[in-house]
Amino acid sequence: MFKFSRKLSEVLLQWNFKIIHKALQRKRRQGNMGTSHTVTVSILPGARCMFDEPVQVKVNGLSPKQEVTLKATLTDETGETYRSFAYYKADENGELDLNCSAAKGGSYSGVKPMGLFWSLAPQTPFKRLMKKNVLSPYYVSIEVYNKADLPLAKCINERWFIGEGVTRTLVREGQIRATLFLPPGSGPFPGIIEMYGVGAHLLEHRACLxxxxxxxxxxxxxxGYEDLPTNINEFHLEYFEDAVKYLLNHPKVKGPGIGVLGFSKSGDIALAMASFFPEICAAASINGCIASITSVLHYKGMTIPALQYETSRIRPTASGAYDILEAVDNPMEGTNQASLIPIEKAHGHLLFVVGEDDRNWKSSFYASEAIKLLEKHGKKNYTILSYPMAGHYLEPPYFPWCAASFHVVYGLPVLWGGDPWMHNAAQEDAWRKIQAFFQKHLNGEKIRNQL
Structure with missing residues (x-):
């Protein structure tokens, strides 16, 4: 009798264990939904897109009002991982549509359709997302988790830089070190010289897009690239003039003039090109300076001295990054004015794109002084795009906002400024308007009237 009771107890125990185990497995599969629905997360209109294109993220198969966490992950070419997350609650149909569903917190809150992308943050402090090989995409993983932090669904978004039919050609013409990107078709196309800031040497993502x-x-x-000068102490504008001639002489480039786009340090180079080269009919400076900052400029016997900076004006912050906003000398004071780019000589139209919370230097001040200078000389050939709470690194849309990273000139991690949401909104708006600016001012007939 004792043996029978013991055997019965063991059987009952095993039976109960199997029931509990199956119930737990069912809950894991269903994400505590209480239904047998399959949870899916999808990217619309498709899993593959261009990096500067928005996508629609949708989740289906949840329980009505179910609370979940959406997580995004991107690993860059160096192996650095960037992550973002946001809390959401499904609607009455068990669905989420990030185009209209509001995040309840996390990396952002509210209705932010592309929030998972622009809020991606590095796991290592002071890293910044860049793209060195434009022939490969970035893969962004989107995952859905339940309240128990168990995975329910996953999809991958391929975000490409080089469009279908776009050709990429390395240029080694004389001293020129560059990469030429041509749209599909026979052309001719409006031409733009695009340059990046200090520390990048040759980045192609903006030109490619x-x-x-x-x-x-x-x-x-x-x-800092191949056999070019290793520092930014001085530049000869003849090098940039050769690049202008090369692009204008290309059979697929519409003449008789071209545009130039500069960011940060190359912003003042772009303005100098517009000031001295009549072939430059449209010049855009993104968070640049109106003086030749840290570099002496030479051109045909003329010299523009460098605007200097003072490291004693750098301030540490609680984040571990440094505030360098006050480091650069004021170009409008005293002998510093000799470093100003003579933008009043520019024949073409000038575009100043400004992040009003730029902590690298005073971009907003520089742009306002540029306008005063132009108007003083009777010039109206300018447009300004100014964005509140946007920082220094204004990239094409959906590049993650960078709060702070290493600055090669100062040798320190520095603040770049901005608010993540406002910064991305500025990137979206500026990207459209920069393209419209060049389309407008690189029209052939209008160019001929300017030259």
Whole structure:
């Protein structure tokens, strides 16, 4: 009797264990939904897109009003991982549509359709997302988790830089070190020289994306690349003039003039090109300076001295990054005015794109002084795009906002400024308007009237 009771107890125990185990497995599969629905997360209109294109993220198969966490992950070319997350609650049909569903917190809150992308943050402090090989995409993983932090669904978004039919050609013409991107078709196309800031040497992502939008774009290196000068102490504008001639002489480039786009340090180079080269009919400076900052400029016997900076004006912050906003000398004071770019000589139209919370230097001040200078000389050939709470690194849309990263000139991690949401909104708006600016002012007939 004792043996029978013991055997019965063991059988009952095993039976109960199997029931509990199956119930737990069912809950894991269903994400505590209480239904047998399959949870899916999808990217619309498709899993593959261009990096500057928005996508629609949708989740189906949840329980009505179910609370979940959406997580995004991107690993860059160096192996650094960027992550973002947001809390959501499904609607009455068990669905989420990030185009209209509001995040309840996390990396952002509210209705932010692309929030998972622009809020991606590095797991290592002071890293910044860049793209060195534009021939490969970035893969963004989107995952859905239940309240128990168990995975329910996953999909991958391929975000490409080089568009279908865009060609990429390395340029080694004389001293020129560059990459030329041409749109598909026979052309001719409006031409743009595009340059990046200090520390990048030759980045192609912006030029590559511009080619996808119909511009023949030359991504131009100007220091620290191959046999170019290793520092930014001085530049000879003849190098940039050679690049202008190269692009204008290309059979697929519409003449008789071209545009130039500069960011940060290359912003003042872009303004100098517009001031001295009549072939430059449209110049855009993104968070640039109106003086030749840290570099002496030479051109045909003329010299513009460098605007200097003072490291004693750098301030540490609680984040571990430094505030360098006050480091650069004021170009409008005393002998510093000799470093000003003579933008009043520019024949073409000038575009100043400004992040009003730029902590790298006083971009907003520089742009306002530029306008005063132009108007003083009777010039109206300018447009300004000014964005509240946008920081220094204004990239094409959906690049993650960078709060702070390493600055090669100062040798320190520094603050770049901005608010993540406002910064991304500025990137979206500026990207559209920069393209419209070049389309307008690189029209052939209008160019002929300017020259």
């Amino acid at each position: 511009l080619a996808r939008h119909g511009f023949a774009t030359l991504a131009l290196a100007y220091y």
